[in-house]
Amino acid sequence: FSFTLTDPSPSSQATESETRGEHRRGPRVYNVKLELVNTINTEVLRRFVAGKQSHDNDVLTAITALNVAVRMQPSLDYPFNVRSFFTSQEKKDIGGGIVLWRGYFQSVRPAIGRMLVNVDITTGSMYKPGSMLDVALDFLGRQRDPNLLAPSRGFPDRERLRLQRFLSGVRVLVQIPGQSPSGPALRYPRPVAKLTPVGSSQLSFTNREGVMLTVAQYFQSVHNYNVRFPDVVCVEFTSGAQIPMECCVVPEGQFMRKQIPPNKVTDMLSFSAKNPAQRLKSIQEGLTTLAYGQSEYLREFGMHIQETHLTVKARVLDTPTLRYSDKSKQPTIKPRDGEWNLIDKKFYQTVPIQRWIVVVYERQQRFRLQSAQDLVAGFVSMFQAVGIEVREIDPIISYQDASGNIAEQLRGVGRQCLHKHHNQGGPQLVVVVLPEVSADIYHSVKHFGDITQGVATQCLNSSNCTRARPQYYANVCLKINVKMGGINAIPDARSVPALTDPHNPTIVMGADVMHPAPGSQGRPSFTSLIGSVDSDTSRYVAECRPQTARVEMIEDLKDMAENILSLYKNYRAIKENKSFDPKRIIFFRDGVSEGEFKQVLEKELPQLKAACATFGIEPKITVLIVGKRHHVRFFPTRPNDADRSGNCRAGTVIDSDITHPTEFDFYLQSHSGQAGSTSRSAHYSVLYDENNFTPDSLQALSYALCHVYACATRAVSIPAPIYYAGIVCARAKLHYPPGGNQGDLAESATQLSSTEADRQMEVFRSTFKTVHDKTRYLMYFS
Numbered sequence: 118f119s120f121t122l123t124d125p126s127p128s129s130q131a132t133e134s135e136t137r138g139e140h141r142r143g144p145r146v147y148n149v150k151l152e153l154v155n156t157i158n159t160e161v162l163r164r165f166v167a168g169k170q171s172h173d174n175d176v177l178t179a180i181t182a183l184n185v186a187v188r189m190q191p192s193l194d195y196p197f198n199v200r201s202f203f204t205s206q207e208k209k210d211i212g213g214g215i216v217l218w219r220g221y222f223q224s225v226r227p228a229i230g231r232m233l234v235n236v237d238i239t240t241g242s243m244y245k246p247g248s249m250l251d252v253a254l255d256f257l258g259r260q261r262d263p264n265l266l267a268p269s270r271g272f273p274d275r276e277r278l279r280l281q282r283f284l285s286g287v288r289v290l291v292q293i294p295g296q297s298p299s300g301p302a303l304r305y306p307r308p309v310a311k312l313t314p315v316g317s318s319q320l321s322f323t324n325r326e327g328v329m330l331t332v333a334q335y336f337q338s339v340h341n342y343n344v345r346f347p348d349v350v351c352v353e354f355t356s357g358a359q360i361p362m363e364c365c366v367v368p369e370g371q372f373m374r375k376q377i378p379p380n381k382v383t384d385m386l387s388f389s390a391k392n393p394a395q396r397l398k399s400i401q402e403g404l405t406t407l408a409y410g411q412s413e414y415l416r417e418f419g420m421h422i423q424e425t426h427l428t429v430k431a432r433v434l435d436t437p438t439l440r441y442s443d444k445s446k447q448p449t450i451k452p453r454d455g456e457w458n459l460i461d462k463k464f465y466q467t468v469p470i471q472r473w474i475v476v477v478y479e480r481q482q483r484f485r486l487q488s489a490q491d492l493v494a495g496f497v498s499m500f501q502a503v504g505i506e507v508r509e510i511d512p513i514i515s516y517q518d519a520s521g522n523i524a525e526q527l528r529g530v531g532r533q534c535l536h537k538h539h540n541q542g543g544p545q546l547v548v549v550v551l552p553e554v555s556a557d558i559y560h561s562v563k564h565f566g567d568i569t570q571g572v573a574t575q576c577l578n579s580s581n582c583t584r585a586r587p588q589y590y591a592n593v594c595l596k597i598n599v600k601m602g603g604i605n606a607i608p609d610a611r612s613v614p615a616l617t618d619p620h621n622p623t624i625v626m627g628a629d630v631m632h633p634a635p636g637s638q639g640r641p642s643f644t645s646l647i648g649s650v651d652s653d654t655s656r657y658v659a660e661c662r663p664q665t666a667r668v669e670m671i672e673d674l675k676d677m678a679e680n681i682l683s684l685y686k687n688y689r690a691i692k693e694n695k696s697f698d699p700k701r702i703i704f705f706r707d708g709v710s711e712g713e714f715k716q717v718l719e720k721e722l723p724q725l726k727a728a729c730a731t732f733g734i735e736p737k738i739t740v741l742i743v744g745k746r747h748h749v750r751f752f753p754t755r756p757n758d759a760d761r762s763g764n765c766r767a768g769t770v771i772d773s774d775i776t777h778p779t780e781f782d783f784y785l786q787s788h789s790g791q792a793g794s795t796s797r798s799a800h801y802s803v804l805y806d807e808n809n810f811t812p813d814s815l816q817a818l819s820y821a822l823c824h825v826y827a828c829a830t831r832a833v834s835i836p837a838p839i840y841y842a843g844i845v846c847a848r849a850k851l852h853y854p855p856g857g858n859q860g861d862l863a864e865s866a867t868q869l870s871s872t873e874a875d876r877q878m879e880v881f882r883s884t885f886k887t888v889h890d891k892t893r894y895l896m897y898f899s
Contacts, residue, residue, distance in 0.1 A: 119148050157182045166227050166778045176227075183225040186420060187234065190412040191223075196241070196370040200224050203241040204406060205369065211384040214256035214283065215373055216243045221403040222748045228775045234422055236407070237748035238399045240389045242377060244287050246369035249352065249362050256283050263363070267316055267348035274314070277350060281312045283375065285636075289352065289365040293342050306368055310355045317361045318347035332359055376634040390794040393752050393763045397426070400750075428754060429774040433766050434785075437612035437821040441465050441605075442504055449609060452824065454760050455767030455789035455832040459591050463504030465655075466604040470500065470507045473546040474534050476527060478519045478558050479579040484550060488583050489514045492550070499590035505598060512544075513537065519552065523561035523855070524569065531570075546601065547574045550582060561855040564886075568852060571891030573600040592828075599656075599827045599896040606825070607653035613821040615814045616654050621700040624685055624736070625649045625822065627838025628674070628721075629707040631846035632667050639877035643849035644671045647838045648681035650688035650894070652695070655825045657838060658684045659845045659888075659898055661852065663881050669713055670720045678728035684893060686732070699736045701808055702729070703818070706742050707839045714742060714804055722805060737807035741815070743839050744800035749775065749784065751798060764790025767832055769798070770816050777802070783816060787823035788834045799835045827899050845898050852886050 121144050155178050162179040164170040184200075191202040196218075203220035210216050222237045245252050250263045257280060259265045266272050266280075288306035313320055317332040324330055332351060333344040344361050351359045377385055391399060409415055409422040438451050446461035477489055493512060500507040513533055517526045531543045549562050559576055566574035575597050581589065598605055610617040616625070627647040633640035641663035649657050660677040671677070686697040704725060709717055722740060729736060751771065753759040760766050765786050772783035786798040801819060810818075822836035833840055888897060 119146050121146050166230055166232060168778050171779055180225060180227065186414050186418045187223060187225055189414040191407055198241060198372055201239045209388050210245065211381055212255060213378055213381055214245045214252045215381060216245050217385060217388045218243055221406060223407060227778055229778050233775060235748055236400055236403060237750055238396060238403060240385060242373045244367050244371045244373050246367050249289060249365040249367055252367055253280055256280060263346045263349050266350055268314060269348045277312055284309050285311065287367060287371055289367055291360055291364055292366045293340055293364050307354050309352050311353050313351040313353055313359055316348035317344050317351050320351060320359055332361065374635055392793050393795045396750065396795045397752050429771055431769050431771045434768040434770055434816060434820050436768060437824055438609035439606045439824060440609045444504060452832065457830050459503060459830060464598050464603055464605050465607055467505045467598060468601040468603050470505060470546055472509055472534055472538055472542060472544050473512045474530050474544045475512055475514045475548045476530055477516045477550040479550055479552045481516055484579045484583065492582055495585060495590045499587060499594050503594050519558055523558060524565045527565050544572060546597065547572055549574060549576045550579050551576055552579055560851055563851045564855055567888050567892050567897050568886045571889030595828050596899045599899045602895055604655050605827050607655045608821045608825060613818050615810065615818045616821060622698060623701040623703060624699050625654045625703045625838050627705045627842040628671060629842035629846050630669055630671060639874035640666060641878060641881045642666050642668060643846045645842045645845035646677040646681060647841045648685060650685045652693060657841055657896055658894060661845050661849050663885050669709060670716050674721050675724040675728045678725050679731055682728060682732055699734060702736045702738045704738060704740045705836050705839045707842060709742050718804055738805065739808045739810060740805040742802040742804060743835050745835060747800050750795055760790050762790030762792045764796040768820060772812060785816060785819060787820050787832050827896060841898060848898060853884055
């Protein structure tokens with residue numbers, strides 16, 4: 118069939134500066150062809166949830182159709198983003214041109230014997246509505262003087278480009294102040310392409326009569342509007358039309374599809390956080406917004422949704438016992454509610470510190486020499502308390518200029534240490550005190566330590582370590598010990614026999630992929646692979662690589678796994694005096710959606726097996742996907758079942774009622790809840806299991822691995838190797854020399870041609886530096 122669309126008639130506000138380059142079209146006929154591509158077979162879905170049929174395309178089609186029906190009515194009534202819908206009933210202006218809206222996530226999911234609708238609250242970041250001048254000034258944090266956006270009055274081009282990246286893509290209405298809005302300029306907002314480098318008084322064009330005019334002159338002569346801020350940059354549309362910013366209005370409810378600025382993350386987390394009781398109430402109130410009973414689409418589909426939350430069965434796993442040094446007053450500890458402390462405990466394995474230095478980049482007026490000496494005394498005391506032998510109690514303290522060459526400065530202080538110790542060796546540890554704003558210095562320090570020199574570095578914020586308490590030094594010592602080659606604690610062998618069985622040496626691996634910011638071009642994704650090398654699965658090594666942007670499967674997994682196996686082999690031979698014959702590999706994979714599970718088995722598992730074949734070994738492999746970005750939330754039904762924060766207790770596991778109809782999966786909440794927020798359980802999906810683990814064994818070993826994260830005395834929300842893999846990806850930019858733009862994933866909306874993007878991608882690959890040989894065996898990423 119066919120239908121016709123006609124462009125709206127011109128209006129008093131359809132300015133020539135808007136329409137030049139846009140040739141008006143007459144009526145246009147659109148031909149539409151409907152083609153049958155599939156049939157929705159609900160019988161297949163019934164068999165699937167009954168566990169009588171595997172997941173295939175017919176099942177996927179049926180589930181997709183149900184999701185379409187459920188989302189149809191809300192998508193017509195509210196702004197929506199994939200599976201979530203947002204309302205302005207609850208919102209918060211966090212500055213920077215961003216307003217947060219409360220939203221509701223919904224998704225139809227299969228479960229054992231039934232279909233469920235998963236509903237949760239979520240948060241959307243929107244552009245602040247109103248005058249674009251106000252939005253621009255708010256983003257830049259400037260005072261309410263629009264002339265601050267005038268290049269001729271000192272508005273830097275760098276700031277203009279930063280503002281352009283923020284505003285690109287936002288749709289605006291053209292509305293001349295003081296004149297009644299009418300016509301298509303109001304009804305059809307158009308996206309911003311870029312900002313002009315000069316103001317409307319300097320932008321010229323030739324009109325239809327062949328007369329050269331500036332944009333400001335045109336608005337004065339045609340619309341009788343005197344541009345108030347003729348020096349302020351203008352908005353340019355894709356058509357080439359250029360409009361004074363004061364004539365642009367941002368409509369309400371537009372998603373800001375770019376990375377949230379780092380200084381706004383705390384505000385977003387604060388708005389998103391609700392304690393369990395508040396969150397459950399919000400979800401129940403959201404059912405009114407979603408209004409399933411009023412949807413004509415659901416009625417036409419013959420669907421009925423029961424608007425009550427589901428009560429499921431849960432268990433609390435036994436907490437693993439952790440072992441510290443036998444020299445401790447308390448050598449073993451059984452954590453309570455997912456937490457413990459270092460009182461009366463010495464680390465399981467330590468490395469003596471013979472030589473170390475303290476380098477201060479904070480101004481001496483703000484971090485005095487006495488503060489630095491107190492810092493040294495605090496560390497020496499805590500080193501002794503946790504069992505680290507420190508043979509130098511008066512390390513060199515050196516103040517350095519933060520604007521200088523960081524690597525040369527550190528190398529110079531290292532030479533002073535060498536001379537102090539009569540050429541016996543340089544520092545084993547570099548403690549660096551940083552000012553508040555210090556991202557560039559941090560990058561330089563870490564690149565020097567991890568990549569160039571192969572020495573452990575520990576950065577501290579000057580405000581945190583001034584008059585610090587013993588707890589602060591204890592927390593930092595957790596990181597220092599593993600960076601030096603020590604082990605803080607291990608799971609007791611009797612708690613997790615599946616991990617520590619001497620007859621079945623086990624390697625635990627964790628893998629992750631991190632992608633560049635939305636809108637970025639020519640920037641890579643980064644991949645990481647973590648692997649245990651000791652018999653207690655508490656010491657890990659890491660591999661990191663750049664790869665093609667937004668490719669989820671790890672392209673170099675075989676080579677990365679070979680490097681991990683090589684390090685494992687050498688560690689077993691040199692440190693543990695044991696043979697190289699791993700019987701099991703437990704591979705935890707993060708960041709994979711359900712639709713990509715099959716690709717993991719088809720693309721990554723063969724690479725892992727190929728890496729094993731290179732060494733002539735055939736360990737049995739178990740593959741688990743660990744999901745964190747789901748919207749399933751659990752709430753205790755009785756106060757006695759909750760922890761102090763009102764959340765489910767650490768160790769709560771759910772493996773029935775809402776799990777997959779045919780595959781083995783479970784939800785595990787391994788960590789204690791934080792006051793004022795609702796905990797999110799990790800979702801484990803077992804894709805492949807040659808080891809034939811029992812459900813209890815897999816759940817117990819996963820829970821135990823949540824307790825061996827070296828940087829905390831609390832269980833974390835996901836197994837430590839997955840946690841480490843995420844950290845290694847996040848710090849991948851440190852593998853590039855300081856001062857360049859490689860590895861900068863925060864930059865968004867970088868517009869490049871495909872050729873330029875390919876060339877830049879190759880630069881990222883070729884300039885990526887691997888860690889120093891001395892660092893490879895150490896947990897430098899802690």
